[in-house]
Amino acid sequence: MTNAIEVQNLLKHLHRFQLKDVSFTLPKGTIMGFVGENGAGKTTTIKCILDLLKKDGGKIKLFGKELHEDELAIKSEIGVVFDDLNFPESLTAKKISKFMRKVYSTWDDSYYCELLNKLKVHENKKLNELSRGMKMKLSIAIALAHHPKLLILDEPTSGLDPIVRDEILDLFLDFMQDDEHSILFSSHITSDLEKIADYITFIHEGKLLFSESKDTLLYDYAIWRGTKDEFEDLPSESILAIREQAYGLEVLLKRNEVSTAFELSQPTIEEIMLIYVRGVKADESFVNERFFNAQ
Ligand SMILES: Nc1ncnc2c1ncn2[C@@H]1O[C@H](COP(=O)(O)OP(=O)(O)OP(=O)(O)O)[C@@H](O)[C@H]1O
Numbered sequence: 546m547t548n549a550i551e552v553q554n555l556l557k558h559l560h561r562f563q564l565k566d567v568s569f570t571l572p573k574g575t576i577m578g579f580v581g582e583n584g585a586g587k588t589t590t591i592k593c594i595l596d597l598l599k600k601d602g603g604k605i606k607l608f609g610k611e612l613h614e615d616e617l618a619i620k621s622e623i624g625v626v627f628d629d630l631n632f633p634e635s636l637t638a639k640k641i642s643k644f645m646r647k648v649y650s651t652w653d654d655s656y657y658c659e660l661l662n663k664l665k666v667h668e669n670k671k672l673n674e675l676s677r678g679m680k681m682k683l684s685i686a687i688a689l690a691h692h693p694k695l696l697i698l699d700e701p702t703s704g705l706d707p708i709v710r711d712e713i714l715d716l717f718l719d720f721m722q723d724d725e726h727s728i729l730f731s732s733h734i735t736s737d738l739e740k741i742a743d744y745i746t747f748i749h750e751g752k753l754l755f756s757e758s759k760d761t762l763l764y765d766y767a768i769w770r771g772t773k774d775e776f777e778d779l780p781s782e783s784i785l786a787i788r789e790q791a792y793g794l795e796v797l798l799k800r801n802e803v804s805t806a807f808e809l810s811q812p813t814i815e816e817i818m819l820i821y822v823r824g825v826k827a828d829e830s831f832v833n834e835r836f837f838n839a840q
Contacts (some may be wrong), residue, residue, distance in 0.1 A: 547609040549573045549695050549727035550594060556602030557586075557593055562751060564589055567603070569746045569756035574724045576717065578738030578759075579731040580814070581748040582822060587731040588627075590748065591699050594729075595625060607695070621649060624688030626698040630680050634673035638666055638683055642690075649691035657690035664712065678709040685716060696720065696728045702737050710734070714741050735814040739763075745814060747821070754821050762817060767800040767809035779803065781827075788824030795820060 550571040557564040564586045571577045581587050592598040594605055596612050605611065607619050632641055638661055646652045661668050664682040672680065681701060688696060696717070702710040714737060720726055732738055738745060739759070746756040755762075769779065772793040783802035788795045797820045800809060812820075 547573055548606070549575075549608060550577075550729060551606040551609075552590070552594065552603065553605075554603040555590065555593055555600055555605065557589055557598060557600050559589060559598075562586065562589070564593070564748075564751045567748060567751075567753045569744075569753065571727055571729055571744065573608075573727050574721075575743040576721060576728040576730060576741055577744040577746055577756075578735075578742035578814075579729055579746050579748075580733070580735065580738065580818060581731075582733075582818075585748045586751045587748065588699055589751075591697060591729070591731060595623070595697065621651065621691070622694045624691065624693035624696045626681075626684045626688045626696070626701050628700050628703070630672060630684050630687075632672060635671055637671055638668040638686075641683075641687060642668075645687060645690065651691045653690055653692060656692070657686060660686035660689060660716075664716070678705050681705060682709070682713065685713060689716075689720065694725050694727065696726075696730070698728065698730045700731055700733070702732060702734055710737060717741055735818065739814055747818060749822055754826075759814075762814065763811060765800055766812055766817060767798055767803070768812045768816060768820070769796045769798060769803070769807055769809055770794070771796075779807065784827040786820045786824050786826050788820045795824070797821070797824075 548570050553568050555564055555567040567590055579587050579590070589598060593600045608622065610619060612619055642654055642657055646654065658668070664686060666675070666679050666683050666686065675683065685701065702713055705713070717728055718741060721728065730742070742759050744756065745759050745762055747754045766785065770793065776794050776796065779796065779798065780802055783798040784796055785799065786797045797812065797817060803809065
């Protein structure tokens with residue numbers, strides 16, 4: 546099976562920020578949620594994938610090829626949504642369509658109108674008369690109207706109310722009815738990712754923390770909470786990350802490496818992110834000293 550996106554050891558330096566050795570794979574036919582706190586490097590990674598920023602190292606393949614091998618053909622298979630609509634504010638959705646027809650030979654006016662109707666976006670209103678939610682829906686209609694196989698979306702649901710977010714997620718699920726289609730979707734809203742993502746890729750300070758299937762994260766990982774004394778009984782090889790809390794410790798671990806005698810809870814994506822970001826990873830060298838010998 547060809548992968549929609551393969552990122553291998555991506556490096557990018559930007560003034561004081563660096564993407565360090567970021568690697569992940571988006572299999573065709575799946576949705577990947579790309580998460581990380583503000584400034585973690587999500588937009589930088591997406592721009593490198595689209596070659597809007599030149600990478601300093603690593604390899605990126607789209608549909609099994611590097612962009613330079615077949616740039617026009619590859620780009621025509623991708624629909625992109627960024628936070629901002631990069632069109633003059635005086636344009637209407639209808640005028641944008643006239644322009645896009647010239648950009649994409651596969652632009653489908655009737656599908657575009659169908660999407661605008663479905664999403665209740667007025668085709669004759671100027672962009673500066675549309676709400677943020679309407680503009681985002683318009684961006685997504687524009688991204689879909691040339692029938693791409695891959696959608697790359699940077700924060701498509703941020704700042705939107707739950708109803709509009711739900712409409713947008715439904716649209717993504719409709720798009721995924723075709724097995725050839727794939728989505729890479731950056732977001733802070735972990736509940737949206739829990740609803741639709743097959744894989745979660747998480748970056749922190751420019752480094753990849755994990756790229757896993759959502760089911761592995763939700764069912765193979767578990768959270769244990771207890772005191773430092775009780776913690777001594779946990780098998781150390783099961784531990785992924787530890788966070789100190791007012792009551793003691795919160796530990797992310799591998800469920801099947803811990804006896805059923807321990808009380809474990811199923812984590813949410815948000816809890817996993819918080820333990821990794823606010824806590825320490827178990828493979829960091831000072832963890833043994835700090836937690837296992839703590840008395
Ligand atoms: N052109 C640039 N020059 C220098 N630094 C930059 C540039 N663009 C982004 N950065 C810095 O790179 C870091 C990563 O930014 P990036 O936009 O990739 O993060 P992000 O994960 O998308 O964040 P957010 O969720 O806030 O959008 C930030 O510290 C940002 O200030």
